[in-house]
Amino acid sequence: MMFVEKHPLLFYTMVVVSLLIAMLVAIAPFAPEYQVLRPELVCLLVIYWVVSVPQHLGISFAFLTGLVQDLVEQSIWGAHALALSIVAYICVSSYQRIKSYSIWHQTAWVSVLVGLHQLVVNWMQSLAGYRSSTISLLASVIISTLLWPVLLSGLRRLRQNYRMI
Amino acid sequence: MHSLKKKSLDITSQFYWVSDLPSKAEQWADNRLVSRSRLLQENNALRSENLVLSQKILKNAALEAENFRLRQLLNASEAVEDRVLIAELIGVAPDPQLHKVIINRGEVHGVYAGQAVLDAFGLMGQVVEVGERYCVVLLVTDSTHALPVKVNRNGVRLVAEGVGNLYELKLRHVANTLDIGVGDLLVSSGLGGRFPAGYPVAEVTEVTIDQGRAFAEVKARPMAKLNRSRHVLLVFEREKEG
Incomplete structure (x- = not known):
């Protein structure tokens, strides 16, 4: 039996806490x-x-997370929600493949997903008159992609240490 | 729907409050761990600044009295000083294209949507969303913002719009023959009823006149330190107060 079925409360707490930290990173003051x-x-x-x-977290989870991110970032309501829903849809329909990839193969796959996310968010924002430059979009895709192996091994170690697999 | 929006602003502002904690701690430490010599130095600097400012006020009093008499001659209503509320900036919208900031004053302090926000140097923007204890301010340089201004020197009315650059405003529909030059101060004209009249907005930095085009291209630099100021002022208009 998986951890999520044994201790659902603990599992969802872990998900929410990780997302709260991510939201803080999303708005932490950076120099321009x-x-x-x-x-x-x-x-x-x-x-x-x-x-x-x-089987537990899918498109509606991604949509809600995106909505919260839109509220937090003061961006157009639904921009991140739509982008994350699309990303989640691809993940749900191909998770078996993604899971079986090697870490570098997976990283390349993640870069495509993050790129798609950035594209959709930028598209929604530009409908409201805020268009960012291509360079800044690409830079954040590269940074996020480089972070994936670190995030993956970090979370894996954390979950193994506390037997939350 | 409206109260839901308000609630969501109050909840999401907590994120900004948390992300502001490191700089709050730094400020606190800065106040505690400051050397005597630096305090003395600061004190001297403030003293001389105070002297200069009081000298300016002396001149101001005479001007104000004169202005009052002239206004009485014109039967115009007297210009009373605006009431202000000091607020502190707690967060900046993370998207560099989106020029919005979050400040720590809300409905309980009497803040309303459309209220003008200033810093010590000029007009910063206006309140666009109000929560219980926080509000969101749209800066004048946001690409969706425009405000009515006039040239301080000759009173020509114009519209200054943001272009998404913190150091630039663009003036719309400036006739090629218009009397405007580099260094002219633009102040808010008060037309439209949103911003109070007479606050400095920007200084003209570039005037490009091309006879082939219908209008001259005029750029200006905002007077307010939009990415530096931490303490801002909310201005109350008298009729909307309360």
Whole structure:
């Protein structure tokens, strides 16, 4: 039996806490010239949680997370919600493949997902008149991708240490 | 729906409050661990600044009295000083395109949507969303913001719009023959009834006149230190107060 079925409360607490930390990273004050280096931690965590327990956390989870991120970031309501829903949809429909990939293969796959996320968010924002430059979009995709192996091994170790697998 | 929006602003502001904690701690430590010599130095600097400011006020009093008499001659209503509320900035919207900041004053302090926000140097923006204890301010440089201004020197009315750059405002529909030059101060004109009249907004930095085009291209630099100021002022208009 998986951890999520044995201790659902503990598991969901872990998910919520990780997302709260990611939200803090999303709004932490950065100097304007380092803004582009901000990783899309919320998107990475949504990918991680959806791929690890797709039978419990799916598109509605991603949508709600995205809505909260929109509220927190003061962006257009629904921009992150839509982007994360699309990412979650791809994850739910192909989690078996993603799980079986090697870590570097997975990282390449994640870069495509984060890129898609950035594209959709930027598209929604530009409908309201806020268009970011291509460079800043690419930079955050690269930073987020580089963070994936670190995040993956960190969370894996954490869950193994506390027997939360 | 409205109260839901308000609630959500109050809850999400907590994130900004938490993310502001490190700088709060730094401020606290800065206040505690400051050397005597630096305090003395600061004290001297403040003293001389105070002297300069009081000298300016002396001149101001005479001007104000004169202005009052002239206004009485014109049968105009007297200009009373605006009531202000000091607020502290607790967060900045993370998207560099989105020029919004979150400040720690809300409905319980009497803040209302559309209220003008200033810093010590000029007009910063206006309140767009009000929560219980926090509110969101749209800065004048946001690409969705525009405000009516006038040239301080000759009173020509214009509209200054943001372009998404913290150091730049663009003036719309400036006729090629208009009397405007680099260094002119733009102040809020009070038209539209949103911003109080007479606060400095920007200084003209570039005037490009191309006879081939219908209008001159005029750029200005905001007077307010939009990415530096931590303490801001909320201005209350007299009729909307309360």
